[in-house]
Amino acid sequence: MAIGMVIPFMILAGFGTVALVQQGYSLEFLGLITGCTVLVYGVFWFWSRQHKTDFSLEADAALVIASADWSEFDNEVWRQLNQGISNQLTEPLAWDGLVEQGLVLMQQTAQHYGKAPYSFTVPESLKLIEEISRRYRILLKDNVPMIEKLTIGHFKYGFEQKQNLAKGSQVYRYASYLYRALRLVNPVSAVAAEVRKVVFDEFIKRIGAESQVRLKRALMQEVVSVSIDLYSGRFSVDDADLGQSRAALVDQQRPxxxxxxxxxxxxxxxxxxxxxxxxxxxxxxxxxxxxxxxxxxxxxxxxxxxxxxxxxxxxxxxxxxxxxxxxxxxxxxxxxxxxxxxxxxxxxxxxxxxxxxxxxxxxxxxxxxxxxxxxxxxxxxxxxxxxxxxxxxxxxxxxxxxxxxxxxxxxxxxxxxxxxxxxxxxxxxxxxxxxxxxxxxxxxxxxxxxxxxxxxxxxxxxxQEGRGNVNLSEQWSRLGRAGKSLFGVMANSATPPDRHR
Known part of the structure; x- marks a missing residue:
């Protein structure tokens, strides 16, 4: 199918080039293509410079957000460590450096809470890894196209064949140079193709770099988020493990x-x-x-x-x-x-x-x-x-x-x-x-x-208290029971009131 599409296109391009030369419009056509391409590239270059920082700082913030039940102190720790992540990502950071950076973030979180680094139990450490992995897995599935199709075997093969791939890329580069030299036989087509290639390569490079920044930031933010839960003491208790608070037991004086x-x-x-x-x-x-x-x-x-x-x-x-x-x-x-x-x-x-x-x-x-x-x-x-x-x-x-x-x-x-x-x-x-x-x-x-x-x-x-078993989903169902607000339900209660004086 590719050959069937390319051959007619090349034939048409050839006839078009001959017609432009015969009619004497080759230079004008070359100038038009070059001008349009430079204009588009210039707009893109200017836009990318103006929005590069905004994209990496603001677009990423929506990927990982602060927990709604954090205290004011927890939110302040989150803001400070996020600022540190932003500063870290101003320079290129390799993926294999994220492990060390994640450990640094955990140590910084511990310092904010006055705790010694790694002051958590073995079960908590396993749960910490599990929670970071769970959250990041959901984030990847929501933000990386075709992530489900990439297997570990693909990455393993890539690392094993790294040298061969490097040699292959070098051969491809030399072949590309040769093809571009031969293409100069048709100067109009060659110049236009070169300009298009510059624009396309820059666009792909920019998108690829920004996507990596977003995913790196999100991974470090997940580490910070889980670390805050860990060192604040709430991480050791699952929602399913929560029990009634002491105040409720005192209030009710019943089962x-x-x-x-x-x-x-x-x-x-x-x-x-x-x-x-x-x-x-x-x-x-x-x-x-x-x-x-x-x-x-x-x-x-x-x-x-x-x-x-x-x-x-x-x-x-x-x-x-x-x-x-x-x-x-x-x-x-x-x-x-x-x-x-x-x-x-x-x-x-x-x-x-x-x-x-x-x-x-x-x-x-x-x-x-x-x-x-x-x-x-x-x-x-x-x-x-x-x-x-x-x-x-x-x-x-x-x-x-x-x-x-x-x-x-x-x-x-x-x-x-x-x-x-x-x-x-x-x-x-x-x-x-x-x-x-x-x-x-x-x-x-x-x-x-x-x-x-x-x-x-x-x-x-x-x-904070965390004991016993309770189903917290009922807490939230009260918000929308019968499509009414809390006091709307109270005001429309059909049961006669037992009013106190």
Missing amino acids: VLELEPLRVGLVGQVSAGKSSLVNALSLDLAAEVDLLPTTQAARVYSCRIEGHDALHLIDLPGLDGQAKTTELLVQEIQQCDLIIWVLKASQPSRQLDLDFQRALTAYYQADKQRSRKRPPILALLNQVDLLNPVEHWQPPYDLNQPDSAKAKTINEALAYNRELLGFANLLPLSVSAQREHFNLPAVHQQLDHYYSQGLQTQLNRRR
Whole structure:
């Protein structure tokens, strides 16, 4: 078939060349081909120079991504080591050098976590190799065409025949030179073919080099990813080996359940309105709520969705500045998956909140806890109805374009507390039993928004504890049960609520 296609093409090229010479257009035709080829090559050369760095840095990042349940410290280690990988790949790196570089990356990861190099057990080392291989195998199948057709025998044959292949390539090169010399009999065709060859070879060379950079980067990123899991302590436990957390056992005081509820802790100063918020949420959502027995000072309210214990609202003791209370609250919060920080709008002093914020940050920055994922925080500026002028309470209020003294006061209070405490997401709220509620639906939306993050925090927490057996797939099925959000399901629950007072 190739011969049948080439012979007519060569005959046609010959007739075309004769016609160009006879008509006197050979030089013009040569100039046209050369100009077009140089133009195309110039555009490609300019584009490759402008996008070479962007391609190797940004396109590769999508191949291997950070784990969603990593802590802030884990993500920082990931960023730093990825920067080192980028610096390493600025110079050509042979494939056989990746083994040594992978060991260096593992040692650097160990240093970040204050561990000695290779401080893992034999089973962990075997599992580490298995996990890196598993992840990279999936990546190759997704990104390398025909990878399933390349056998180890092909590579083995290539290495064994390396010298013969080198001699063969040299013979091919000499034959190519001879053919190109003979082709000069037709100068127009020869020049055009040479220009096309330069463009094609450069394109193939560029694509081949960039593809290798991507795959090398991805392999080193997989090594870093697994090493972070290893030295942070979560790698020794499979998802299938996870058990219920200690907090769930304390909350329920009954036989172990397969599904574990999302634990939402309420933090704030005394009289900030945490209990009122629990009442308002349960009443407004028509949820089945039970007060669970607990051995701690916190009160745990269980919210059931379609018969499942899906949400625990943890009413924690108020901030009072006492060291004992602070220690208790820190221990409770590290067992929570989501935090609602309640601020009393009319409370002028925020020192207790600032002190506890520092204590909480210090806890998660400690060496033993830095791989524990910090629960997301939803901050609420509660009791905004008590802000001046107190008598002017006529919700709702448009805080984007405040047109009343009350709305302006609320905006000022929000700005002050955002700047003081650094809460990017701070919602105004009023759930007073004597007055009309304000902005409670926005709280529902934010809880829905943070729900998936809370599940990731729970997964991290359970990996830290890691014992027993549990099926985590049910955790994620709750997100889309009946095509509804968490609070959409709660609001449409058909079971009559057992409301607490």
